[in-house]
Amino acid sequence: MVISFATLFFLLMVFQSNYAGANRSEKESRNPKRKVIIFHAxxxxxxxxxxxxxxERKNPEIDIQLEPSGSQKAARKxxxxKKPCDIMASADYRIIDKLLIPEYALWNVRFAYNQMVLCYTDSSRYSEEVSKDNWYRILRKKNVVWGYANPKLDPCGYRALMVIQLAEVxxxxxxxxxxxxxxxxxxxxRPKSVELISLLKSGNMDYAWEYRxxxxxxxxxxxxxxxxxxxxNYEYDNxxxxxFVDVPGKKPGATLRIRGKSITYGITLIKDAPNKDDAIFFLSYL
Known part of the structure; x- marks a missing residue:
């Protein structure tokens, strides 16, 4: 279920007031460090x-544990x-809808937008002539090295393939x-798109597909x-x-067809979050 940010904000504010009055007053009797586990794109x-x-500076008793990966990989974990997790943030809100709801999450909030770009450096081959009008011709050259994220693990990977499909038209x-x-x-x-950056900067890759x-x-x-x-641009969603790109589905051996759509991130609270109260408190802060 996709809910509006305003609705979630209201619910979290109600929780936060209760949290401050109850859980916060008990912090002296708790362990000195509590944790919130976040899997994210x-x-x-x-x-x-x-x-x-x-x-953490404002709430030193809570340790936020971030674990980045491709969004599909985060959902698979x-x-x-069955790895313990409190919050999952995906680069494609549909990953939460299709792989986590309703068994592992109940709602999904869209919270950020992005667009695909083709990255390069001054040392990239043909860097002085590449443009929005000829980039695909540059990538066709046999001496050009380019890369993208694994589409089975990271939405940036299947989106790179979608850009090329749309470019053909x-x-x-x-x-x-x-x-x-x-x-x-x-x-x-590479398993996730950010791993391509070191290849670009070291000169081992000429071009890489990334988010802006x-x-x-x-x-x-x-x-x-x-x-x-x-x-x-959502106006071009049709x-x-x-x-489209086919990726592994919810069950082993199943296939999920992902169609092109404007890039929208999603975030959710995991149903059996081991640190639910502090996770909700963090979401209210976020």
């Missing part, structure tokens, strides 16, 4: 780290591996997707793509829906 690492530091270049993928080396795939927020956080150069293909 790799693209949220830097902003969540900043939130963690500020929250909950529904397959937008640039009127039949066969573009098949050509790029057939010439692509799987050794340039991640590119800005790491001071990377990037190509701003047209709205028709960057998955960043057009984005022409692209």
């Amino acid at each position: 790799g693209s949220l690492t830097i902003p969540f780290k900043a939130v963690e530091q500020d929250f 909950i529904n397959d591996l 937008y640039y009127k270049t039949p066969g573009l997707y098949a050509q790029l993928i057939s010439n692509f080396s799987n050794t340039n795939i 927020s991640v590119a800005l956080q790491h001071d990377l150069k990037f190509i701003v793509l047209p709205d028709e293909i960057n998955l960043g 057009y984005y829906g022409k692209a």
Whole structure:
């Protein structure tokens, strides 16, 4: 169930007032450090780290434990591996809907937006000539090394493939997707998109698909793509829906078809969260 941020905010404020009056008054009798376990998308690492530091400074009795990964992998750790978790934040809110609700979570709040970009550095081959009009021709060159995240583990990976599918239509270049993928080396795939950044900066990769927020956080150069293909404008959702990628489903051997849609993050509280009270308190702060 997707609920509005305003509704969640109201419910959390009610809880927070009760929490402050009850649980907070008992903190002297509790262990000196309590914890909140958060599985989250790799693209949220830097902003969540900043939130963690500020929250712990104001609430030193609580230890926020962040565990970044691809969003599908985060969900798998909950529904397959049964690892303890309080909060899960996904780079695609639909991962929570399709892999966690209703067995492991009851609601899902959309809380952030993004868009896809193609990142590079000054040392990237053809860096002086690459643009929003010719990037796909650059990637077709045999001496160019480019990469994306594993689409089975990280939404940024299947979104990279969707961008290329949409580009085939937008640039009127039949066969573009098949050509790029057939010439692509799987050794340039990483479990989560942020792991590609070190390859870019070391010069071992020329181009990598990332979210715009991640590119800005790491001071990377990037190509701003047209709205028709960057998955960043909800007004093009019907057009984005022409692209799709099949990924592993909820059960072993099952397949889940993900269609293109504007990039929207989601966050939820896990039903059997081992530290539920403090997790809800953190959500009210967030």
